[in-house]
Amino acid sequence: xxxxxxxxxxxxxxxxxxxxxxxxxxxxxxxxxxxxxxxxxxxxxxxxxxxxxxxxxxxxxxxxxxxxxxxxxxxxxxxxxxxxxxxxxxxxxxxxxxxxxxxxxxxxxxxxxxxx
Amino acid sequence: xxxxxxxxxxxxxxxxxxxxxxxxxxxxxxxxxxxxxxxxxxxxxxxxxxxxxxxxxxxxxxxxxxxxxxxxxxxxxxxxxxxxxxxxxxxxxxxxxxxxxxxxxxxx
Numbered sequence: 342x343x344x345x346x347x348x349x350x351x352x353x354x355x356x357x358x359x360x361x362x363x364x365x366x367x368x369x370x371x372x373x374x375x376x377x378x379x380x381x382x383x384x385x386x387x388x389x390x391x392x393x394x395x396x397x398x399x400x401x402x403x404x405x406x407x408x409x410x411x412x413x414x415x416x417x418x419x420x421x422x423x424x425x426x427x428x429x430x431x432x433x434x435x436x437x438x439x440x441x442x443x444x445x446x447x448x449x450x451x452x453x454x455x456x457x
Numbered sequence: 458x459x460x461x462x463x464x465x466x467x468x469x470x471x472x473x474x475x476x477x478x479x480x481x482x483x484x485x486x487x488x489x490x491x492x493x494x495x496x497x498x499x500x501x502x503x504x505x506x507x508x509x510x511x512x513x514x515x516x517x518x519x520x521x522x523x524x525x526x527x528x529x530x531x532x533x534x535x536x537x538x539x540x541x542x543x544x545x546x547x548x549x550x551x552x553x554x555x556x557x558x559x560x561x562x563x564x565x
Contacts, residue, residue, distance in 0.1 A: 443550055
């Protein structure tokens, strides 16, 4: 199984709502990632989890709150978002590598988020 | 992080080879060169990566210049399914910094 699944596929929320994005993989990967992709732009890294611990936060606003409850699941909790947060949110996973080595990242199809 | 430069767009005909260039003159000695592609309405997909030597896999070949300041992704026979944005990325996992990429159009 080389698939990363993300739910929901689409999400529309108001600025006062609280919602969560979910990501799951069963490849035994111990590194998981959240990316944000605006229309016609490349993905931008938001968070990295390594062995279920947050290892990288790319200065993301606190209205985005990641959570890694176990080695297969990754959540992104959303609260008080702004319309400019509307984007495609991508989850990815990979093996953990040492130093600046390399390992293939497997991406999910993303959640298309619209903030009204 | 080192920066990559790619053409905004390229066109190819079906069943012809495609050479997608990437310049990375500020690459460091430990930076891997990665290529990912993103088909419409999908997440990025790994294509190939290398450090110093040319690499081949079932999807493509990666030719790396001797000074490592440039590289070329080679699709040997383009198909309509290869139409995508191709990203050349330097560095290593976990931090992949995507550049703007090249939009590849494949004509029937």
